[in-house]
Amino acid sequence: MKELHPALTLKYLGINTYKEPIIYMRSDCHICKSEGFDAQARVRVSLNNRSIVATLNTIDSNLLSDNQASLSEYAWKLLSAKEGDPISVSHPKPLDSLSYIRSKIYGHELKAEETKHIIDDLVAGQLSDINIAMYIAASAGAKLSKKEVFDLTKAMVDSGQRLTWDAPCVVDKHCVGGLPGNRTTPIIVSIVAAFGLMIPKTSSRAITSPAGTADTMEVFTSVDLDIPTMRRVVEQENGCLVWGGSMALSPADDLLIRIERTANIDSEEQMVASILSKKIAAGATHLLIDMPIGTTAKIRSIAHAEYLKKLLKSIAKEFGIETKVIFSDGSQPIGRGIGPGLEALDILAVLNRNPNAPQDLREHALALAGQVIEFSPNITHGSGIKIATDILDSGRAFAKFQAICNAQGGMREIPQASFTHTIESKKSGIIVNIDNRQIARVAKLAGAPKSKSAGVELLVPLHSVVRKSQPLFKLYAETRGELNYALDFLKQGHEIFQIEVGA
Amino acid sequence: MKELHPALTLKYLGINTYKEPIIYMRSDCHICKSEGFDAQARVRVSLNNRSIVATLNTIDSNLLSDNQASLSEYAWKLLSAKEGDPISVSHPKPLDSLSYIRSKIYGHELKAEETKHIIDDLVAGQLSDINIAMYIAASAGAKLSKKEVFDLTKAMVDSGQRLTWDAPCVVDKHCVGGLPGNRTTPIIVSIVAAFGLMIPKTSSRAITSPAGTADTMEVFTSVDLDIPTMRRVVEQENGCLVWGGSMALSPADDLLIRIERTANIDSEEQMVASILSKKIAAGATHLLIDMPIGTTAKIRSIAHAEYLKKLLKSIAKEFGIETKVIFSDGSQPIGRGIGPGLEALDILAVLNRNPNAPQDLREHALALAGQVIEFSPNITHGSGIKIATDILDSGRAFAKFQAICNAQGGMREIPQASFTHTIESKKSGIIVNIDNRQIARVAKLAGAPKSKSAGVELLVPLHSVVRKSQPLFKLYAETRGELNYALDFLKQGHEIFQIEVGA
Known part of the structure; x- marks a missing residue:
């Protein structure tokens, strides 16, 4: 189709949708009106010689002016966009991979080239979250044959770089x-x-x-x-x-x-x-x-x-x-x-x-x-x-x-956290369980992994006998605020150690 | 969990995601930091006595200030939100319906109450697009038993209003x-x-x-x-x-x-x-x-x-x-x-x-x-x-x-479009096909259904013999701009009538 519309100019809004490419356009902009695009439409967005398929979110406020559009962080990165860049927006070509996903939903075994098509379109940012979710649901639950697992593995390998080494055993x-x-x-x-x-x-x-x-x-x-x-x-x-x-x-x-x-x-x-x-x-x-x-x-x-x-x-x-x-x-x-x-x-x-x-x-x-x-x-x-x-x-x-x-570039000193706090046992007893998920939560609240020195140090292992006021674990944070986030969470009653009294 | 955070204040951004509830929060706001929320997290958003589960998009710009959050139009409507309203945000409770969707993905027949749970959570805005897509993919392709179709129908009926009439035959x-x-x-x-x-x-x-x-x-x-x-x-x-x-x-x-x-x-x-x-x-x-x-x-x-x-x-x-x-x-x-x-x-x-x-x-x-x-x-x-x-x-x-x-409130006059344009046949021949999808497209470009009088009037039926310059159809629009959108589309070579010359 010939491009008839003047381009829209990119405005940075800094909206992070994780890895979902979203384009933001005024619902009353000339492209939405002339192409008949509504919220949730899938559209092709091109900038220079790159092009992705994004989901449209329309804007009904003055967040964007008449000739502006914006992109989610992920789409912005995929297109290497800069503030003020002109983008063109059009209807995407129908994707063969969607037929193959439907075919999988209907219980058919996919051919190698069909799986490859799906994976290639996935990597090229052509599939929406909904498409990907349906492909996963159609494949999960032992619905892939061994041949399909092989084809999927190969398609995934072929979708990216592949390293080779000059050694018989790697x-x-x-x-x-x-x-x-x-x-x-x-x-x-x-x-x-x-x-x-x-x-x-x-x-x-x-x-x-x-x-x-x-x-x-x-x-x-x-x-x-x-x-x-x-x-x-x-x-x-x-x-x-x-x-x-x-x-x-x-x-x-x-x-x-x-x-x-x-x-x-x-x-x-x-x-x-x-x-x-x-x-x-x-x-x-x-x-x-x-x-x-x-x-x-x-x-x-x-x-x-x-x-x-x-x-x-x-x-x-x-x-x-x-x-x-x-x-x-x-x-x-x-x-x-x-x-x-x-x-x-x-x-x-x-x-x-x-x-x-x-x-x-x-x-x-x-x-x-x-x-x-x-x-x-x-x-x-x-x-x-x-x-x-x-x-x-x-x-x-x-x-x-x-x-x-x-x-790899030189060995560094291991940083030390400025703020620490030791948590002591509230009672005497035996540690009968350690909750891995709660440990992870507390360490993240304290700033890990962004704050390198932040986290949790466990001071006693599972099945230890502990006495009241014995140190159980120590929190490390780089700021007092982050230390407090972790402490607040613990004060709400989340327990890392399950201690049973006597036996 | 006790609510420890001061509420965020709603700012209207007017982002229309169609029917997907999205919450926008600064990635460095106190709630994201303390709760460990990242982009694409599912969070519970409460306002007054209403509460929904929304997907988080984080903001890395000054679109929102420190204590502000925003909602997509759909979430805004679900919560009956107003500018400046205080919302609270927390971790959602684990949903049983997600286990049932997984069970369906793994090929099990769902019990009536399991299907009901899924539909109730769907209507209550608890499921993400990804969850819904997986449920659909797991059900499509003749994967619902007759009993499951019955249960699904019943759950859908029960999810809303039900009318009864005082008549034996409705x-x-x-x-x-x-x-x-x-x-x-x-x-x-x-x-x-x-x-x-x-x-x-x-x-x-x-x-x-x-x-x-x-x-x-x-x-x-x-x-x-x-x-x-x-x-x-x-x-x-x-x-x-x-x-x-x-x-x-x-x-x-x-x-x-x-x-x-x-x-x-x-x-x-x-x-x-x-x-x-x-x-x-x-x-x-x-x-x-x-x-x-x-x-x-x-x-x-x-x-x-x-x-x-x-x-x-x-x-x-x-x-x-x-x-x-x-x-x-x-x-x-x-x-x-x-x-x-x-x-x-x-x-x-x-x-x-x-x-x-x-x-x-x-x-x-x-x-x-x-x-x-x-x-x-x-x-x-x-x-x-x-x-x-x-x-x-x-x-x-x-x-x-x-x-x-x-x-129902009185009968109205049928409005007349101000702008019309008649399209004539470029050649003589027989109409061998009429493309329903292209007709719909042109009528929408001309402004239908929002512009009530806009659309397409077909002047000749399928299998008619037409001569060159005979009128084929007429465009109606309420503005010259909308008429031009439809005409531009036709000028790009999209044909509504397929005419074959002679026989």
Whole structure:
């Protein structure tokens, strides 16, 4: 269709819809009137040589003047928009992917190219939240065949960058549904890289938790490396510890997870495609998966874990990836610190063999590192953990960690929080439960992960006997206001520790 | 949880998200910080004694000041908000209905009370678009059992008002997937009410079309009656022609249709619940369904029509409603006018027996009215159409129509458009196709349905032989600007008539 309308000029309004592209236009502007656009219409928005499909919100006030339009933060970023830029708006072409989503809703098995179309349109910002939600609902509940899981994984890999490495064995590890403080990755990478296996590790930042591995690593060094820099670090040190977000590995994954999360849908098939697509894109040949099982963890039963394990291994095999899945204890946090800086202190204590280092973190990291080392063709089954322990205890792991940090831009001091407050037990008794979700909440209220030194330090483990007034945990914050947010929350009666009196 | 935060004050921004409740809050406001709310969080918003769940969009600019928040138009209306009102914002309680939607996604048959929970939360504004989309996707594609369709219909009826009438036979009619101009309802109601059957007709306004029956009736008289007034009209005249929107009959229906429409999902089972819930809520005992079948109509094949007919009849029967389904020709528009005022002229011409009245509209209305009349226990099969014809030709139908309009508040003059333009054929030939969607588009660009007199008048029917420069259709608009929008669209090469030269 010929473009007949004069362009609208962008005004910045700073409305953050998370990852939903929204365009704001006056309902009485010439484009809405002539094109017949109403609120909730899907429209094509073009700027320079970029173009996205956005949902229209109309403006019935003077927020915008006659020839102005605005974009949500996400759309603004997708189009690299600047204040005053001229945009053109038109009807979007009908999307084939919507027919394929309908086909899936009606119970048909999708062809590889149909799944690819859906994922490509997803990544290109063509699908609305409603479209994506319907695709997820139509796929969840064991409604994807094994072939469809394979096709989905491949489509997700193909939607982004894919790294290749000049090594016969490229190892990776992943934890399904993290526990607070379960920050084994920096320790494992240091041990494995020191051992001599290539482990180009990309990690995520926190989405809803008080810290992701990338947030914690950022306490030590730069993590937002570009691909050439990351490659240089890995070639030099066998490993790296970087943020995956800037690499565009399986970009479809984040977009699906965003919708799954709001609806609390965990589809096993999509989870498998999600995990494997990132690892395949990162170039892994061998993959260790840590699967904590516990009532407040993501995986709550052995049966569920077994199903997931089988599916993961079988799809990974089709991509030529050897996979080991380890079931672990998901009943309580690991380590003492929750929050980037406090977790960094735990990691540092383990790496430099501090006798006060949290033993659970050390042991869990050694067990996993041992399994990774056994991917090496020369290592016999069962001997990995001893090798890992030797590397850690000899100081070689710490040296490797420092070398990786230096290669990534230099090692930093761990910041200290200015405001702290210790919470004491109100009674004597036994700690019978620790609420992982409440810990995460308090750590976030105190400022984590944005405030690096903020968070929670646990002072007693599950099943401890405590006496009245014994310190249970300590809050850390960078401002008094944030400390008070966390304290107010606790004053409202939210309990982290469940203590039972006597027995 | 105790409310610890000072309230935020509402500022009106006039952002129309259609029916999605959105709250706008500064990302650095004390509530977002202390509660840990990020963009896309679902939050409970309370004002006076009302409370809704809205999706959070955060503001990173000076659109709002420190203690201000805003709401989308829909949320603003749900809460009856006024500028400066103080709102409180908190975490929403977990919704059981989300578990039931997940259960449906995982392929389980829902219990009656589970479906009811979902529909109640939908109507109470508790579900996000993503939740609703997932529920629709999980239900579409023949995934609802007959029992679930019954339960859904009942839950939708129970979610709103329900009318009862003091008559043994209360008739209604419905058209599935309307054709442009197929405005038989006012004629049928007039005939049937004049015959003596009770027909309390509620109709909808246009959603995506250039006119709904309520828009067209509004040309003649007031249609937004409250229930007591409607009841008085029906008791006095046996019938009424009002807008159903203000009656809150099956309010869940509009909310589901909104999401289905954006994704172009037509689930037969949900369509049946949608149609029947409105009719049951309106108190019908006998229902005639007009189902136009054609390549550009909603129902495109006989097989599809047969399936829908069977399901409609069987569910209606469980509610004690006798249902007849009539298949009709959906290959071209009915009548000449498209747009509220132009359709009103067609209706008036048929009712007052103008010899130039569109015969297709007259015949279709008589056929349907005859079928409705045969619901009457004394009328033998096949004699209804003759009775209907007698009532129309004797002037009794027109008298009844005038009486209904007067009872609804008085009969109005039909407005005339100030700007018209006749489009002539560019060549001689035969009209082999009329594009219903393009007609609707042009009528809307010309201003319908908001501008009552705007629209399109068709001057030649399908299969006509036309000569070059013969008038094909006429555009009507209330402003020159709107006329130009429609003309610009046509100049871009969009063709309403497909004309083939010679044979």
